[in-house]
Amino acid sequence: MEKLARPTVQALTPYLSARRIGGSGDVWLNANESPFNNAYVIDSDALNRYSECQPAELINAYAAYAGVTPERVLTSRGADEGIELLIRAYCEPGTDSILYCPPTYGMYAISAETIGVERKTVPLTDAWQLDIDGIEKNLDGVKLVFVCSPNNPTGNLVNRDDIIRLLEMTKDRAIVVMDEAYIDFCPEASTVDLLDQYPNLAILRTLSKAFALAGLRCGFTLANPELINVLLKVIAPYPVPIPVAQIATQALTNLSQAKQQVDTLNKNRAWLANELAENAQLTVFEGWGNYLLVQFPDGDALFKAAWDSGIILRNSPIQDCVRISIGSEQECRVTLEFIQQYYAK
Template sequence: MSKTLTQLACQRVQALTPYLSARRIGGKGHVFLNANEAPKAEQYELDCSRLNRYPECQPPEVIRRYAAYAGLTADQVLVSRGSDEAIELLIRTFCEPGEEEILFCPPTYGMYSISAETCGVGMRTLPPLPDFQPDVPAILAELSRGKPIKVLFFCSPNNPTGTLVAREKLIPILEATAGKSIVVVDEAYIEFCPEASMVDLIRHYPHLVITRTLSKGFALAGLRCGFTLANPEVINLLLKVIAPYPIPEPVAQIAAQALSPEGLDTMRSRVAWLNRLKAELKAELAQQPCVQSLFDDHGNFLLARFDSGSALFAAMVDAGIILRDFGSKPMLENCVRITIGDEAEMAAVLDVLKRL
């Protein structure tokens, strides 16, 4: 008897549970605050005269402008299809399937595990400390156990807790992993707290890698454009693995405009506006009886612990407001994440909260 098409797939793919992005989860409503997207889009120009040609693998103007923005040189920057592709490239480049593993500290971004599973690479997880900082002694001890840990992922600001990895926590890990592992700091939300970036440490620790994106502060989630910042040796290794034409021509054109001086000014104005709305929402949430506690606020979202997260989530759904329920994640019982939207969207959230 012939096998079904599903049975023909790799065993690891058959067993894989896909990452439940906000779009896959869906939901019926008119206010979507579940994907950490910017509330408004900008307008860009598009030159279609080159669409008959394959694009550059690494568009020079995009690379040049992002390097200038990040304070690096062009040979320290790689552009990819979102930082999700960067995560998978790092695993594919540095981990032997079945022989080496990655390490991360949940609750955190779900694509670290999905990318590892897709690549057939094992995972090691360690819970963070109660303040959601990495447990450095536990991590250092784990490095000497079992299969080699080749890539360590730290999200800062962390999604969904909003926590920043403290520099004094990261440096001992960098010291211990030199010559043994790649340490990745995922800075997808760094535009909302640029002073907290670890990018300056790349010159001291050649195995440190920073991943970035245009999805959040730049309001270009639909563009799928991300960056890897690392020393040139790492970048050259990733260039061996990345697809020949990863960045479509329209993406390159829009990314270059977003990274122009005018585009950077627009981004910074947007971030200031969203940070102000976030501070206002946090102050209001702190006054609500149903809110038990509020987490750090270093991204474009707030995570809050409610008396009943499921009841709060359901009440929002009834009002057409879709948030993200994290109550099933470790250490996050009754926690719901709220993306910072515009003034009207934040007012709608508060209206429901005040009626609970």
Template sequence: MDINQLVRKNVQQLTPYQSARRIGGNGDVWLNANEYPIAPHFELTQQTLNRYPEPQPEQVLDRYAQYAGVMSEQLIVSRGADEAIELLMRAFCEPQQDSILYCPPTYGMYQVSAETLGIKTKTVPTNAQWQLDLEGIKNNLDTVKLIYVCSPNNPTGNLINPEDIKTLLTMAKDQALVVIDEAYIEFSPQASVVTWLANYPHLVILRTLSKAFALAGLRCGFTIANKPVIDALQKVIAPYPLAVPVADIAAQALSKEGINNMKLHVLNMNNQKQKFAAALAQLPIVEQVYPSASNYLCVKFQDGKDVFNRLWNQGIILRDQSKSTGINNMTRITIGTQAECEAVISALSAIN
């Protein structure tokens, strides 16, 4: 029996998201997934594993609401922001009828989630400065229910112009939700649009504990929106999205001490990023180091494929972004520890 004949046609044709772990590699320096390089330490305090967890853990919601400056009713917690991306589509888009819109180069899960659910996609590429093409978006809004904008953007690392986001919100009023993916916002907190919620009922913000909170393995994300949006998401989310240990650790990470530790991580990471970018810019094989408001750098090499392969063979795992950005020889490098960044510089210097 050919089981593939039973698989939905759109899934048969689907190309899965190429996550860093799916791509693989075998090394000691992992700088391809935008993770924090040092694991935090937590002790489990909840031992009620014989019971189902709270559908929406109250302590986690209350602490994140206080941290984000919103009310608990404006939050829903999910298995990473990836689940939230899909929840929005399940709640607001009619399959084969409605569309989502996103602006490449950007995070690949917007497309994969839509194609998995049978929802149409529209793409309006960013301009040469990786900013929104507002006119192009305006001309493609028919059937669109959700507009995804990542800021700081992955993989390019740049912030989206806040005035352009306001223009987009005005443009989409009464037609679509504008979803601002702020997965990396802790590295540029001044750029958050969370304070705009009172003025824009169709604004949605995605957050995560995976990046600055150094908890990528926990899989805990948040959607911030006005109550009608949250109420709709509550209808389609799984009954117990967060396991007891996940909620336990998330609540600890969102304590006063946990948030202070995160801010210290961010300070150290941003300082490390500046030093790393300056060292990269001195290398003859580097053509350009792009500014970044996140925890990674996009670097254009003279021969990016050769650089990627040489470091890969030395156990230094980077991420080739030539295809996604449309710029040849583009490599994305996560900011690691000082020792990891020095290992990269040493390896690149040897190529010279």
């Protein structure tokens, strides 16, 4: 059967999500999930009917949360579907390209490769910022430029002035896709205020992180109505199941709970970063999401030792770096104690 698949798919290496990698243990800090498990109520009366393509109550709730009009919101099966929709809607296979800046989220490349769209890369600078001049030299044929801020896995914010320069240079030429999956942990850094000025801006959001709904698979694309209408041409007929819309709407109408949990995770992140930084052998990079990137003297060995001890972290393409999701206070303490003991040997 594999021989019948498209050659591109035969050669494709799938994205190694945390669940695909697996593991066995009590402390799971590898997928940037929330440690909070909140309760919701589902009304099953309408489950025999198809859902709305874009449930009005959900769209209105997220629009209010994001500070935009409902016409600027599209909901999808996670932000991952938003990535795929943008590529399918704007890139002609074999002709157009996307551009992204590694190290960053891996699904931009895989979504493009699956569809047969060329990938161009312009690596981040040593400070993990955009190489604006390098991007400008590589824009020929590019329809989408993906920028993640806070960036995964590095955790840093992308300089706002560089984002504006990128939007200016791509006017009438390409769409800048700001992946703001982790922006709820630092909302002041959002680019949502730039939507009025830049019709070539699209913003990806999710309920997986700050809203503790990774298992729900509910994401959003924020953009000007013209762009949203293009995406509506290629989206599936019923992308948001009725229970998903119900739970997501409930979460968005209880913002005090989400804010309290975000505040807790930000405090846990700051505490863990300070404690790890006490070890001169480690480099703890400043993080703005619900995770930290830490460079160890022997990152792969530390990752494996933690794995064998039931502490599941995420190894990184950056040499000797391991990404640690921010969990509960107890999970952070257990992880810290393991690392301290590992280097005390």
